[in-house]
Amino acid sequence: MLVTLKIFRYNPEVDKTFHYETYKLEALETDRVLDLLEMVKGHTDGTLSFRRSCAHGVCGSDALRINGRNHLACKTLVRDVGAKITVEPLLGLKVIKDLIVDMQPFFDNYKKVLPWFVNDSPLPADGKERLQSPEQRAIFDETTKCILCAACTTSCPSFWGGEAYLGPAALVTAHRFIFDSRDEAADKRMHVITETDGIARCHTVFNCTMACPREIEITKAIGELKMAMITGKV
Amino acid sequence: MTTHQFDVVVVGAGGAGLMAGLYASRGAKTAVISKLYPTRSHTGAAQGGISAALGNSEEDNPEWHTYDSVKGSDYLGDQDAIEFMCYEAPQAVLELEHMGLPFDRTPEGRISQRPFGGHTNNVTGKPVRRACHAADRTGHMILQTLYQQCLKNNVNFFDEFQVLDLLIVGGKAAGVVAVDLATGELHVFQAKAIIFATGGHGRIFEVTSNAYAYTGDGAAMFLRRGLPLEDMEFFQFHPTGIYKLGILITEGVRGDGGVLINGKGERFMPNYAPKVKDLASRDVVSRAIYTEIREGRGVNGSNYVYLDVRPETVNKFAALDGRTNPDGSPYIVTGEQILQKLPDIIDFCRVYLGVDPVTQMMPIQPTAHYTMGGIPTNKFGEVVIDDKNTVFPGLYAAGECACVSVHGGNRLGTNSLLDLVVFGKHAGLKAAEYAQQAGFVDLPGSPTAEAEAQFDRLRNGSGSENGFDIANEMKKVMFDLVGIYRSEAGMKEAIQKVAELKERYRKVRVSDTGKIFNTELLNMWELGNMLDIAEVVATSALNRQESRGGHSREDFPKRDDQNWLKHTLVWKQDGKLKIGYKPVTITRYQPKERTY
Numbered sequence: 001m002l003v004t005l006k007i008f009r010y011n012p013e014v015d016k017t018f019h020y021e022t023y024k025l026e027a028l029e030t031d032r033v034l035d036l037l038e039m040v041k042g043h044t045d046g047t048l049s050f051r052r053s054c055a056h057g058v059c060g061s062d063a064l065r066i067n068g069r070n071h072l073a074c075k076t077l078v079r080d081v082g083a084k085i086t087v088e089p090l091l092g093l094k095v096i097k098d099l100i101v102d103m104q105p106f107f108d109n110y111k112k113v114l115p116w117f118v119n120d121s122p123l124p125a126d127g128k129e130r131l132q133s134p135e136q137r138a139i140f141d142e143t144t145k146c147i148l149c150a151a152c153t154t155s156c157p158s159f160w161g162g163e164a165y166l167g168p169a170a171l172v173t174a175h176r177f178i179f180d181s182r183d184e185a186a187d188k189r190m191h192v193i194t195e196t197d198g199i200a201r202c203h204t205v206f207n208c209t210m211a212c213p214r215e216i217e218i219t220k221a222i223g224e225l226k227m228a229m230i231t232g233k234v
Numbered sequence: 235m236t237t238h239q240f241d242v243v244v245v246g247a248g249g250a251g252l253m254a255g256l257y258a259s260r261g262a263k264t265a266v267i268s269k270l271y272p273t274r275s276h277t278g279a280a281q282g283g284i285s286a287a288l289g290n291s292e293e294d295n296p297e298w299h300t301y302d303s304v305k306g307s308d309y310l311g312d313q314d315a316i317e318f319m320c321y322e323a324p325q326a327v328l329e330l331e332h333m334g335l336p337f338d339r340t341p342e343g344r345i346s347q348r349p350f351g352g353h354t355n356n357v358t359g360k361p362v363r364r365a366c367h368a369a370d371r372t373g374h375m376i377l378q379t380l381y382q383q384c385l386k387n388n389v390n391f392f393d394e395f396q397v398l399d400l401l402i403v404g405g406k407a408a409g410v411v412a413v414d415l416a417t418g419e420l421h422v423f424q425a426k427a428i429i430f431a432t433g434g435h436g437r438i439f440e441v442t443s444n445a446y447a448y449t450g451d452g453a454a455m456f457l458r459r460g461l462p463l464e465d466m467e468f469f470q471f472h473p474t475g476i477y478k479l480g481i482l483i484t485e486g487v488r489g490d491g492g493v494l495i496n497g498k499g500e501r502f503m504p505n506y507a508p509k510v511k512d513l514a515s516r517d518v519v520s521r522a523i524y525t526e527i528r529e530g531r532g533v534n535g536s537n538y539v540y541l542d543v544r545p546e547t548v549n550k551f552a553a554l555d556g557r558t559n560p561d562g563s564p565y566i567v568t569g570e571q572i573l574q575k576l577p578d579i580i581d582f583c584r585v586y587l588g589v590d591p592v593t594q595m596m597p598i599q600p601t602a603h604y605t606m607g608g609i610p611t612n613k614f615g616e617v618v619i620d621d622k623n624t625v626f627p628g629l630y631a632a633g634e635c636a637c638v639s640v641h642g643g644n645r646l647g648t649n650s651l652l653d654l655v656v657f658g659k660h661a662g663l664k665a666a667e668y669a670q671q672a673g674f675v676d677l678p679g680s681p682t683a684e685a686e687a688q689f690d691r692l693r694n695g696s697g698s699e700n701g702f703d704i705a706n707e708m709k710k711v712m713f714d715l716v717g718i719y720r721s722e723a724g725m726k727e728a729i730q731k732v733a734e735l736k737e738r739y740r741k742v743r744v745s746d747t748g749k750i751f752n753t754e755l756l757n758m759w760e761l762g763n764m765l766d767i768a769e770v771v772a773t774s775a776l777n778r779q780e781s782r783g784g785h786s787r788e789d790f791p792k793r794d795d796q797n798w799l800k801h802t803l804v805w806k807q808d809g810k811l812k813i814g815y816k817p818v819t820i821t822r823y824q825p826k827e828r829t830y
Binding site (some may be wrong): 011012013014022030031038041043045046047049050051052053054055056057058059060061075077096098099100103107112115116117119123127128129130131132133134135137141144145148176177180182183214215 | 270271273274276278309328331332333334338339340341342343344345368369371373376379381383385386416445446447479481510523529541578581582585586700701702703744745746748749750751752753754
């Protein structure tokens with residue numbers, strides 16, 4: 001089928017401002033949007049720039065705005081979005097070139113929630129694993145799926161309002177550790193997320209949940225954090 | 235040009251690079267350089283598990299793991315290194331747990347383990363639960379956990395920096411040259427010790443489970459600097475890739491009871507591996523699928539078969555096989571449990587195939603998956619450069635880019651994650667130890683000259699050829715003629731074709747003249763690496779006149795221990811490939827016929 005692909009273009013070394021280019025190409029219904037970008041880059045315009053790696057939805061490189069909503073380009077097929085496709089960079093992060101945005105503020109926010117396991121207690125005497133029941137493990141299963149693609153954070157109106165807001169992805173990471181029965185830094189993390197630019201700026205818009213390519217119920221996870229904040233119980 | 239100085243530089247930030255960075259940074263000033271953000275690395279795509287004989291659900295021990303890996307390697311693996319890895323495995327997995335890795339749990343709260351291909355109870359010959367898992371995203375959890383621990387320990391990261399060249403002065407490692415993708419600026423990293431953890435090169439094949447980033451950069455840089463590569467003819471084709479796309483469907487599907495079904499609706503693996511059936515080694519299963527297809531038993535006469543994990547199928551064959559749970563009760567699964575154990579697989583099938591594996595069968599075909607060969611090292615991650623295993627001062631390699639060799643002719647599933655954790659750690663430790671007693675080697679006069687020359691060639695080609703087309707032609711010829719089954723005529727044709735493509739590659743001209751995120755320049759540079767590696771793979775494969783592990787010659791269908799129980803080494807000298815050999819280390823297990 002013939003697909004019309006409209007792509008946001010901006011080359012900081014040449015352009016004063018951004019513009020859109022439209023490409024028409026033959027594609028299959030089962031082609032990924034990423035395949036289309038590769039075709040344009042390979043045959044029509046080599047300067048088109050975007051990030052990609054795994055091409056099957058697990059590395060998080062190619063989160064983009066496709067027909068106005070955040071998706072991974074490698075996990076969105078032509079049959080999902082139709083023959084008229086508009087591809088733009090994620091909102092809320094500075095565009096560096098074409099579809100590539102500056103990820104630094106996103107990763108800076110991630111780092112604020114102490115995104116690492118903390119347990120300074122002695123290991124079990126037999127040197128083996130710290131025990132955790134399947135039920136304890138299940139509580140934070142969802143939030144271990146995050147691939148840091150930024151689709152959620154850049155779909156959030158609060159984040160659009162200012163990148164100081166931690167954003168959904170950082171909160172998902174906080175959830176992953178706070179609700180891990182083995183972790184001992186929940187208090188410190190709760191302190192971080194209850195600061196001004198933390199969880200209070202989530203207004204349950206649900207955009208993050210809709211955007212997550214890993215189908216994490218982000219708003220629910222944030223809700224659990226809010227409940228923990230109010231009750232003081234994890 | 236900016237120059238940096240670090241005791242240790244790690245190139246690549248997948249599982250091996252992060253593990254190396256974590257350990258090296260405890261004893262030396264360390265930088266980790268990666269062309270991707272570390273969490274985008276391909277370790278994150280690993281699904282099924284990491285093996286260790288923890289024996290959490292049933293009897294197991296590292297000796298069995300060692301034997302299974304030796305047998306899996308078709309006796310080409312070095313047995314001292316395999317034994318080292320398998321005995322390190324339980325501690326390595328426990329260390330990951332101590333770092334917070336969220337493994338799935340047994341009812342007792344211990345790390346949950348599942349069966350995987352080629353992992354057996356050596357007494358009964360039956361599959362054993364050895365693969366420690368976090369659903370079907372074990373690699374993702376390892377990558378995240380290690381990255382997080384690196385952040386906690388303030389490891390220095392240079393994200394989205396592509397290393398272009400390895401600097402060697404007076405027979406010692408001196409540093410690397412990299413380009414900052416965001417600015418196009420060249421950086422020189424002077425280092426006492428350099429650890430390569432750059433991953434594999436599956437992208438030289440048309441149907442692959444590998445990331446775009448898997449272009450063999452590290453191996454190609456070594457080759458250009460006159461260093462050898464080992465056993466490059468050995469490449470693993472994973473039996474179950476999503477039809478046409480090559481996206482991986484974990485062996486854990488079969489570990490959890492899934493079976494392969496041909497176009498006639500028959501389960502065919504018992505004909506090829508009567509004992510372990512669908513859980514035979516990957517090379518065995520991939521060949522079985524190809525044989526079914528060739529003999530006209532593909533689905534609808536086409537080149538794929540089905541993987542069936544529908545509960546009714548799983549339960550039917552589990553009952554026939556007499557499969558039981560650890561407590562002795564019959565093995566029965568529900569759709570719910572399948573969904574819980576394999577969420578990502580089910581998601582992939584729904585997205586890319588429109589198929590729901592709980593109620594429908596998955597169309598699959600073998601997919602290029604794993605690089606067994608690579609940069610030769612010893613079991614401490616030190617790079618060795620000849621048949622006597624002479625260590626090259628200051629150079630280390632770990633993970634998929636390295637060839638220790640623990641995988642030999644065929645890697646067992648789950649041993650890749652184990653490999654990168656164990657050897658990443660030891661490479662990091664050794665590199666830091668070396669850096670503590672070694673001095674910096676003076677950099678060459680113009681350290682960036684070679685890197686700049688490579689870029690200049692790509693900017694100044696005549697422009698009469700298109701790199702995208704060259705890449706596609708290379709992938710096709712490598713998959714068709716240097717794939718699962720190989721023959722002399724086919725491989726000669728492939729070598730000829732790759733040579734032509736290399737000629738055409740010289741006429742490519744990068745149209746993007748900018749500096750900021752010039753991804754076209756980067757991709758074309760990667761294509762050069764892939765062409766170099768494809769030539770080495772095809773040449774090594776043509777040279778080895780036997781069938782062993784993942785290397786199956788139609789004209790030499792048998793393993794030939796008399797003449798070929800040896801590693802291949804390949805050097806590039808004056809633009810030509812030179813082949814040599816290295817003995818296999820055999821300690822306890824004499825080669826014997828390999829049946830499953």
